[in-house]
Amino acid sequence: xxxxxxxxxxxxxxxxxxxxxxxxxxxxxxxxxxxxxxxxxxxxxxxxxxxxxxxxxxxxxxxxxxxxxxxxxxxxxxxxxxxxxxxxxxxxxxxxxxxxxxxxxxxxxxxxxxxxxxxxxxxxxxxxxxxxxxxxxxxxxxxxxxxxxxxxxxxxxxxxxxxxxxxxxxxxxxxxxxxxxxxxxxxxxxxxxxxxxxxxxxxxxxxxxxxxxxxxxxxxxxxxxxxxxxxxxxxxxxxxxxxxxxxxxxxxxxxxxxxxxxxxxxxxxxxxxxxxxxxxxxxxxxxxxxxxxxxxxxxxxxxxxxxxxxxxxxxxxxxxxxxxxxxxxxxxxxxxxxxxxxxxxxxxxxxxxxx
Numbered sequence: 001x002x003x004x005x006x007x008x009x010x011x012x013x014x015x016x017x018x019x020x021x022x023x024x025x026x027x028x029x030x031x032x033x034x035x036x037x038x039x040x041x042x043x044x045x046x047x048x049x050x051x052x053x054x055x056x057x058x059x060x061x062x063x064x065x066x067x068x069x070x071x072x073x074x075x076x077x078x079x080x081x082x083x084x085x086x087x088x089x090x091x092x093x094x095x096x097x098x099x100x101x102x103x104x105x106x107x108x109x110x111x112x113x114x115x116x117x118x119x120x121x122x123x124x125x126x127x128x129x130x131x132x133x134x135x136x137x138x139x140x141x142x143x144x145x146x147x148x149x150x151x152x153x154x155x156x157x158x159x160x161x162x163x164x165x166x167x168x169x170x171x172x173x174x175x176x177x178x179x180x181x182x183x184x185x186x187x188x189x190x191x192x193x194x195x196x197x198x199x200x201x202x203x204x205x206x207x208x209x210x211x212x213x214x215x216x217x218x219x220x221x222x223x224x225x226x227x228x229x230x231x232x233x234x235x236x237x238x239x240x241x242x243x244x245x246x247x248x249x250x251x252x253x254x255x256x257x258x259x260x261x262x263x264x265x266x267x268x269x270x271x272x273x274x275x276x277x278x279x280x281x282x283x284x285x286x287x288x289x290x291x292x293x294x295x296x297x298x299x300x301x302x303x304x305x306x307x308x309x310x311x312x313x314x315x316x317x318x319x320x321x322x323x324x325x326x327x328x329x330x331x332x333x334x335x336x337x338x339x340x341x342x343x344x345x346x347x348x349x350x351x352x353x354x355x
Contacts, residue, residue: 016322020102020111024066031072037326039080044337047082049348051291051313052213052240054138054169058082058333059348060304063295063316064142064171064217065113069120070128077137080329085316086125087142088173091158093121094146097178104322105257105268109299111319113247114264116178117144122162129166141167142217147179153194157201160214164205169212172198172239175219175246177265183219188229195237202238213240218282220245220275220296227278231285241291243316244279247271248296268319272297276310283311288353299324301335308336308351 016023030036047058061083062076070086077084096118103112119125125141132139143159145152156172163170174185174194185194195216202211216239218230234242247265255270275296282292294307298317307315320328345351 016104019100020104021099024102028067028071031075034075036072036075036079038078039330041080041330043080043082043333046337046340046345046347047333049082049313051293052169052215054083054213056082056138056314059308059312059314060329060332060336061085061293061314061316063318064088064140064173065115066318066321068118070125070139070141073139074132074135074137077135077139079326080333081137082314083138083140083168085140085142085171086129087171088117088119088144088176089122089125089141089159089163090117090119090144090146091122091149091155091162092146093124094119101264103259103262103264105255105259105266106323107256108254108260108268108270109320109323110255110257110266110268110270111322112259112262112264112266114178114262116147117176119144122159126162126166129163138168140169140171140215142171142173144173144176145179145182152182152185153197156194157197160198160201161205164212167212169215169240171215171217171243173217173246175217177219177221177247177249183221186218186222186226186230188233191230191233195233195239199237211238215239215241215243215293217243218245220248220271220278221250222278224281227281228285231282231290235290239290241293241313242282242286243293243295244282244312245275245296248274250274267296268323269297269299272299272303272306276306279307279310279312286311298332300328301332301339304332304336305339305351308348311352313348313352 043058049059064085073084097116145155247267294312295316299320
């Protein structure tokens with residue numbers, strides 16, 4: 001297995017010689033052909049966790065943005081992720097923003113993107129999920145809105161209704177900085193309208209049966225006084241977990257790459273501090289009454305553990321795969337299990353409760 005992972009990490013290094021977006025397309029094609037790594041290691045039981053009503057074999061998830069059209073979720077589950085989030089998907093196909101729109105900040109182990117919800121559309125996404133072979137792994141659908149939509153809230157309801165029964169959970173993504181005005185849905189009245197209509201759709205779709213979990217993904221750039229309000233609104237409208245957070249429009253002074261001034265959302269290692277501080281704010285506001293998922297800047301087991309101790313019951317990553325390759329998933333899980341045991345914890349939940 002070690003030799004195989006070495007091959008895949010070498011392949012990942014070669015792919016990085018391509019322009020960023022071309023490299024991403026090549027990776028998706030290779031995974032569709034079955035050329036991705038397969039982890040044969042069973043997860044340590046100490047890594048089992050629950051978030052938003054879902055049981056996870058391990059807390060390390062793939063963040064949205066990698067598999068936008070749900071073409072390779074099972075390949076990523078086979079790599080060792082505990083859950084995979086596909087999207088963002090919009091009701092109608094759209095090209096997104098003009099290129100170049102994806103930049104590697106190699107000196108900073110970071111990425112800047114201004115993709116703009118490029119999506120093959122809901123019907124393609126749906127057909128990909130319908131074509132999955134029976135697989136016990138958990139796959140979520142990250143919902144977005146079309147740029148030119150006259151009613152963006154209706155786009156989220158459309159996504160929920162179109163993909164109902166095909167995804168293990170849904171994420172309402174109102175935190176991307178690359179669709180003008182989208183983050184405005186995080187304001188008070190707008191969020192009431194959004195979450196209220198999502199709740200109505202869930203009730204209509206569910207009936208008397210248990211509902212599929214719905215998560216809310218927030219930006220790391222929200223004002224601190226809004227954290228309490230957003231948390232309360234999420235609880236009021238039955239949101240099962242909050243994902244903290246997406247990319248940031250801020251630019252730390254420490255960035256060294258010549259691409260640092262590019263417009264778009266910054267992800268990767270420089271986001272770790274900012275996103276974890278925001279996670280702590282949400283944990284304080286939640287007071288254990290709503291689950292949290294920590295995202296932003298995770299590059300190793302220490303980062304994942306820091307998110308858990310800050311209040312997250314699970315974590316997600318994406319950008320670090322660009323720089324560290326697929327072996328990173330196993331490395332994080334092994335390191336995280338060791339850290340939990342060293343501190344005397346028997347589960348992820350125990351570490352969260354003592355944060």
